Each structure stands twice: as C-alpha cells, then as structure tokens.
Amino acid sequence: MRSGRFPILPRRAAAALALFVAAMLALPFFVNSYIVSVLVVVLFAAYFGQAWNIVTGFAGQLSLGHALYVGLGAYTSAALFTRYGLPPWIGMLAGIAVAALAGGIIAALSFRFRVGGVYFALLTIAFAEFTRILFDHFDGVGAASGLFLPVSSLARDDVLLLRGSPVMFYYLLLALTLGALALCHDLLRRRIGYYWQAIREDEEAAQALGIDVFRYKVAAMALSAAMTSVGGAFLAFYENNLYPDTVFAVGRSIEIITAPIIGGLGTLFGPILGAFVLTTLGEAMTSLSSGFTLNGLKQWCYGAALLLIVALQPAGLWPWLRARLGIGAVRR
Amino acid sequence: MSVPPLLEVRGLAKRFRGLQAVDGVSFAVPKGGIVALIGPNGAGKTTTFNLIAGVFAPDRGSVVLDGADITGLRPDRACHAGIGRTFQMVKPFGALTVLENVMVGAFKASADSGAVRQAALEILDRLGLAGKAGTVANSLTLPERKKLETARALATRPKILLLDEVMAGLRPTEIDAMVRTFADLSREMGLAILLTEHVMRAVMALSHHIVVLHHGQKICEGTPEQVSRDPRVLECYLGSAATAVGMG
Numbered sequence: 077m078r079s080g081r082f083p084i085l086p087r088r089a090a091a092a093l094a095l096f097v098a099a100m101l102a103l104p105f106f107v108n109s110y111i112v113s114v115l116v117v118v119l120f121a122a123y124f125g126q127a128w129n130i131v132t133g134f135a136g137q138l139s140l141g142h143a144l145y146v147g148l149g150a151y152t153s154a155a156l157f158t159r160y161g162l163p164p165w166i167g168m169l170a171g172i173a174v175a176a177l178a179g180g181i182i183a184a185l186s187f188r189f190r191v192g193g194v195y196f197a198l199l200t201i202a203f204a205e206f207t208r209i210l211f212d213h214f215d216g217v218g219a220a221s222g223l224f225l226p227v228s229s230l231a232r233d234d235v236l237l238l239r240g241s242p243v244m245f246y247y248l249l250l251a252l253t254l255g256a257l258a259l260c261h262d263l264l265r266r267r268i269g270y271y272w273q274a275i276r277e278d279e280e281a282a283q284a285l286g287i288d289v290f291r292y293k294v295a296a297m298a299l300s301a302a303m304t305s306v307g308g309a310f311l312a313f314y315e316n317n318l319y320p321d322t323v324f325a326v327g328r329s330i331e332i333i334t335a336p337i338i339g340g341l342g343t344l345f346g347p348i349l350g351a352f353v354l355t356t357l358g359e360a361m362t363s364l365s366s367g368f369t370l371n372g373l374k375q376w377c378y379g380a381a382l383l384l385i386v387a388l389q390p391a392g393l394w395p396w397l398r399a400r401l402g403i404g405a406v407r408r
Numbered sequence: 409m410s411v412p413p414l415l416e417v418r419g420l421a422k423r424f425r426g427l428q429a430v431d432g433v434s435f436a437v438p439k440g441g442i443v444a445l446i447g448p449n450g451a452g453k454t455t456t457f458n459l460i461a462g463v464f465a466p467d468r469g470s471v472v473l474d475g476a477d478i479t480g481l482r483p484d485r486a487c488h489a490g491i492g493r494t495f496q497m498v499k500p501f502g503a504l505t506v507l508e509n510v511m512v513g514a515f516k517a518s519a520d521s522g523a524v525r526q527a528a529l530e531i532l533d534r535l536g537l538a539g540k541a542g543t544v545a546n547s548l549t550l551p552e553r554k555k556l557e558t559a560r561a562l563a564t565r566p567k568i569l570l571l572d573e574v575m576a577g578l579r580p581t582e583i584d585a586m587v588r589t590f591a592d593l594s595r596e597m598g599l600a601i602l603l604t605e606h607v608m609r610a611v612m613a614l615s616h617h618i619v620v621l622h623h624g625q626k627i628c629e630g631t632p633e634q635v636s637r638d639p640r641v642l643e644c645y646l647g648s649a650a651t652a653v654g655m656g
Contacts, residue, residue: 265521267515267521267524270512270515271512271515273501273503273504274501274504274512276503277500277501277502277504278499278500278501278502280483280495280499281495281499281560282501282512283482283484283487284461284483284484284487284495285484285513285516285561285563285564286484286487286513286516287512342503
C-alpha cells in the first residue's frame with residue numbers, strides 16, 4: 077500500500093540512516109588521509125547541494141548563482157578573522173546575515189517584478205558575476221590577488237578557531253550535513269514545506285489556497301543563501317586562501333547544482349547520494365586516466381557517466397535506490 | 409430581504425484589449441445559497457469568477473463578501489477573506505499525493521500538521537477520494553482531478569465556494585452523487601456555492617437561483633423554473649428558431 081511519506085520516518089529508513097551515520101563516523105579510522113580529503117569534498121558537495129535543494133528542489137525557483145552565497149560566507153568570516161581576529165563562528169553568523177540579506181533582496185527584486193523561470197536563473201548568475209568582479213577590485217579583502225588565512229601550527233585541532241586537520245573538518249562537515257538533513261526533513265513536514273512544494277507545482281493554484289507566494293519564495297531563497305554561506309565559511313578555513321575568480325566562479329554554481337540533480341531534485345537524501353556518486357566518479361576517472369596523456373579524457377568520461385545517469389534515471393538516483401531499498405513511498 | 413447577502417457583486421466590468429468580457433454584472437448569493445452562473449461559451453462566466461477571486465481587478469464595480477469589500481484583493485487575500493475556488497483547467501500539485509494536495513489547503517486554518525492531516529482526510533472521505541489519499545495527483549483521472557480541486561478548495565474552509573465546471577467529464581451517476589454532496593455541504597455547513605456549469609442536469613438539481621450571462625451581460629435571473637422558460641435564455645443558447653425546445 078502506498079501510504080504517502082508521512083510524519084514518522086518508516087522504520088527501515090531510520091535503520092538505513094543509522095547505519096549510514098555509524099559508517100560515516102567510523103570511516104576516518106579505517107582510511108588514509110587521501111580518502112579523508114576526498115570525503116571532505118563529498119561532504120562540501122552534499123551540504124551545498126542540500127542548501128540549494130531548498131530553493132530549487134523544494135520551492136521550484138531555479139538559482140544558478142549559489143557561488144555568490146558561498147563567497148559571501150567565505151569572505152565575511154575570513155575577513156573578520158584576519159582583520160579583527162573575530163573567531164570564525166562569530167564571522168559565520170555575520171556571513172549568514174549578509175547572505176540571507178543578499179538572497180532575500182535578489183529574490184524580492186526578481187519576484188516583485190515577476191521575473192521567473194529561466195529569467196530568474198539568468199539574474200542569479202548576473203548577481204554572482206557582478207559580485208565576483210566587485211571583489212576582484214575590493215582591496216580590503218585582497219582584491220584579485222586573494223585573501224589568505226594564517227596557517228598556524230596544525231599540531232592540535234582548534235575547533236573554536238577552525239584551525240586543524242582534515243579529519244576535524246570531516247567531522248564538522250558531517251555534523252553540518254546531518255544537521256541540514258534534519259532541518260530539511262522537519263521543514264518538509266511543516267506548513268512552509270507544503271507551501272514551497274505547492275508553489276513549485278503550480279503558483280496560481282497555490283495562491284488561490286491562500287498562500288502568499290512572494291513571501292514564501294523570498295523566504296526559501298534567504299534560507300538557502302544563509303545555509304550556503306555557512307558552508308562557504310568552512311570552505312574558507314579549510315582551504316586557507318580565497319580568490320574571487322574561484323570562490324564566486326560560475327563553475328562552482330554549476331558544481332553545486334549537479335549533485336542534487338543527479339541524486340534527485342527535491343528529495344531529502346538525493347543531494348547527499350549525488351555528492352558521493354559524483355565525487356567518487358570524478359576521483360575514479362582521475363586515477364583511471366592518469367596513465368594516459370590524452371587531454372580532457374577525465375572530463376569526457378565524467379560527462380558520459382553523467383549523461384548515462386540522467387538518461388536512465390531522470391528523476392535522480394535516490395528515488396530509484398529508495399524503491400530498491402523499500403524505503404518510503406514510490407513517488408513521481 | 410432584510411438579511412444582507414453573503415456575496416454581493418455590483419456593476420462588475422472588465423475589458424481585455426478590444427473585448428468587453430464582463431459588462432456591468434450584478435447579482436447576490438445569500439448565506440447557504442446555491443447560485444449558478446450560466447451562459448454560452450464566452451459569456452464571461454470564468455472572467456466573473458476570476459474578478460471575484462482576485463485573479464485580476466475589475467475596471468468597474470465592487471465585490472462585497474460578508475460585509476467586507478474584497479474588490480481587487482489578491483487571490484491569496486481573497487482566500488483568507490473566505491473565497492474558495494476551483495479552476496476549470498484543473499491545477500493539481502502533480503508530484504504531491506492527493507492527501508498532501510488537500511493538506512496544502514487545510515494549512516490555511518492551522519499550522520499543526522497532525523490536525524491538518526485529519527481535516528484533509530475528513531474532506532477526502534466526504535468527496536469519495538479517501539481511497540486515493542496516497543496516490544500521486546499526476547496519476548489521477550480527469551474526474552478525480554476535478555474532485556481534488558473541490559476538496560482542496562473546501563479544505564480552506566471558505567464562506568463561499570466558487571466551482572468552475574467541476575462536473576464536466578463525470579458520468580450521470582457521478583454527477584448525481586456530486587450534486588448530493590454539494591447540497592449536503594451547503595445545508596450542513598451553511599456553505600454558499602456559486603457555480604458555473606454546462607451540465608444542466610447538475611445546474612437544475614442544485615441551484616436555488618440562476619443568473620444567465622450572454623456577451624458579458626446579465627440577460628436574466630430567477631429560479632431554475634423561471635429561467636428555463638425564459639425566451640431570452642432559449643434564444644441565446646439555441647438561436648431564435650428553437651424557442652419551443654426545452655433545456656435539458
């Protein structure tokens with residue numbers, strides 16, 4: 077019987093989730109530092125994908141400029157740390173405020189003037205690019221030559237100042253990803269989650285049911301931007317250097333949206349699964365093609381694999397896997 | 409009448425480019441009353457609905473619901489004022505289940521997901537959709553989608569329900585069942601209903617009062633009896649040569 081995916085997680089899904097969390101907690105004890113660094117990349121992709129999934133997967137508003145919020149979060153916390161010695165956790169709060177405001181304003185401007193669909197997507201790219209160029213000339217944060225964080229002694233992990241080993245970042249990002257999963261799970265079961273999905277499916281019908289469509293779309297964008305900025309702050313303290321041309325790059329925006337699309341747009345676990353599949357695929361292609369001297373072989377194989385996944389499972393890998401595992405209802 | 413009507417539409421007019429879609433239409437729906445808006449295709453029925461529900465603001469005229477002026481109010485505000493509506497071209501939330509669709513409507517009255525779910529289930533039961541609660545809306549048949557439209561609008565607990573051709577595509581026995589459902593809803597909950605319908609079987613069985621539109625203007629109104637005998641109505645529906653034939 078299809079009973080809908082309703083409030084309580086079905087028992088089997090809860091068991092699968094517990095298994096996943098346990099495996100992720102144990103993993104760093106069994107693998108080398110290279111694998112840990114790959115897993116950090118996986119978790120960044122999973123977290124950014126989850127944040128983007130809120131505005132595009134849940135609320136149906138296509139943003140192609142999420143690098144903007146990564147950059148705002150990264151630069152705000154890094155600049156406050158290097159210039160004023162503010163701990164990153166405080167800088168993160170400032171970054172959240174800046175990104176939520178930016179996302180809210182962009183969404184409000186667009187939706188107030190009824191800019192939607194692909195035109196909204198274009199506008200999000202434009203704002204991200206505009207900000208990239210702005211930061212290229214922003215001397216206060218190093219302009220085009222970059223902003224660097226002091227790489228102090230890495231002898232001991234300092235969680236308060238976010239100075240430490242990849243393993244420390246791995247656990248922090250794991251907590252962040254699981255926190256985002258819990259938040260999304262909760263949101264989808266509340267009025268706001270139902271309203272977002274109604275707006276995604278049909279705006280006119282949603283409005284006729286009393287939904288203030290404008291308000292809920294702006295809220296989705298602001299929340300998504302705020303969450304993205306937190307990931308950006310971690311990225312800054314993990315990589316220790318920031319260049320406008322990489323942080324705000326259009327390529328990053330595209331990277332952010334690939335994992336949730338491959339994993340399953342609008343689903344809860346899709347962004348996480350997509351991040352695992354894509355990053356693993358990318359790494360595998362790199363090591364496989366390392367023996368060859370053919371330029372771009374990795375990108376070719378990577379592209380072909382993506383094409384195959386999209387062609388075979390257009391709704392994403394998670395809905396397919398979920399059905400195989402017998403977790404929750406079969407939808408779509 | 410000493411009691412003021414629940415919905416009062418006065419001198420409503422709307423022009424699209426060169427077309428006067430609605431031209432000074434006035435009528436009223438009493439509390440608990442069922443009024444049908446009929447007329448040939450292009451008479452202005454759906455435009456009148458859209459003007460009441462706030463899809464666009466009228467050029468002239470006013471809409472008063474339960475003493476409050478709701479003229480030109482945005483659709484979501486009109487809904488909060490007590491207007492529940494269905495769309496002639498159904499607009500289900502396709503990827504959501506039937507139950508989730510109705511819950512979206514029921515969230516207007518409460519933020520408690522459990523209570524909302526219960527309220528939605530009761531409405532589904534009432535409209536004979538309970539067996540489809542877990543079905544994804546995209547896989548429903550057209551008659552089921554029409555019922556879902558109604559269920560969703562009903563879930564917002566409106567003072568008046570605007571039904572835009574919800575009987576189209578239903579079998580005669582299903583039409584009779586829907587007519588009974590609406591009559592019961594109106595009687596038990598004091599719900600007022602304004603409907604447009606081409607299925608005369610439903611119009612005649614359900615309405616207390618009928619308003620006939622033609623080319624955006626009201627040409628007559630009255631009880632089903634009166635309207636079905638009015639020569640102007642027969643003329644606009646069938647042409648002047650066919651005045652001897654009854655409507656049915």
